[in-house]
Amino acid sequence: MCRMARPRKPLLTRDRIAEAALDLIDAEGLTALSTRRLAAELGVSGPSLYNHFATKDAILDAAADTVIAQVDLSMFGTADGTGADGTRDDNGAGGRGDGADGRGDWAGALLAWGRSYRAALADHPHFVPFLATGPGLRPAGLRMADAVFGGMVGAGWPPAHATRIGALMRYFVTGSALGSFAGGFVGDAAAYDPADYPHLGQAHLLAGRREQVDQGAFDTGLRALIDGLALQYQRLRGTEG
The missing domain is CATH 1.10.10.60 (Homeodomain-like)
Structure with a gap:
């Protein structure tokens, strides 16, 4: 048979x-x-x-x-200014030296990670509410938390601040991936009567520029967040000095 x-x-x-x-x-x-x-x-x-x-x-x-697992974490290997060979950059440990955007390696790492994190979530908006609950015992989620915390502590942030940075970045990124600001406006110009909404004459164009508007808003907010952290970092280092 x-x-x-x-x-x-x-x-x-x-x-x-x-x-x-x-x-x-x-x-x-x-x-x-x-x-x-x-x-x-x-x-x-x-x-x-x-x-x-x-x-x-x-x-x-x-x-x-x-x-x-799609989120790039490679940037945290140098968030403290330490290269893959173990040597240390003169601009390491949070200086405003040659890191991304000239704001130090930890700031550049947060910028690159935040963009990669949002890109991964933005591809799966229906799943974002579940992802927003935190890593639980999921290996990739825990590896991401470990990389971010380790990168910030290695760059000179106190552990308590490093924890808060990881949390606020998660709040910001997941919130931005939940939906589209631009997509919330209809494409009908008649919906925005200037008698009622004198400043929304171009609002009907937003939905057609959804990616540009939403990505631009995210980048603006992310840079503002990191600039604010850089000021906090300087104050902390000044206190330690």
Whole structure:
């Protein structure tokens, strides 16, 4: 009797399940995800999922880590002015020297990380409310928290301040990724009667310039935030001196 050959690759893997869950959330939102619906999307029986994940929450955690793993953390290797070879830059430890934008390595690291972080989240706006709850025990989320905290402490920030910086950056980035400011305006000029809204004569153009407006607003806010931190850093270093 001829037997059917087993597939070379398993029909299900943890990565495939997590990616399918993320695709479903991207398309229809968090409330659309259930193990029954996910199994149907994958073309398998519901119990098959439990061979890989004990609960739906575990699937969500894996999907969340798929998103956060896309965030670039390489910039924190030099946030304290220390190179990959262990040598130290003369402008290290928070000086306003040759780091990104001339604001020191820690500031440049926050700027680059913030942009990468938002880009990863902006691709999955329906998932942002779940990601905003924090890293939990998710490995990629914890690696990101560790990199940011370690980079800030290594640059000379006191640990308590480093914790607050990580928190405020998460608030700012996740908030900016929740939705579009420009997309909230309709494209009908008649909706903005100058008798009622004398300063919104160009508001109907915003939705068509959504990416430009939203990205520009994020960059403006991020730079302002980092400039404010730089002033705090100078005060802290002056106190220590």
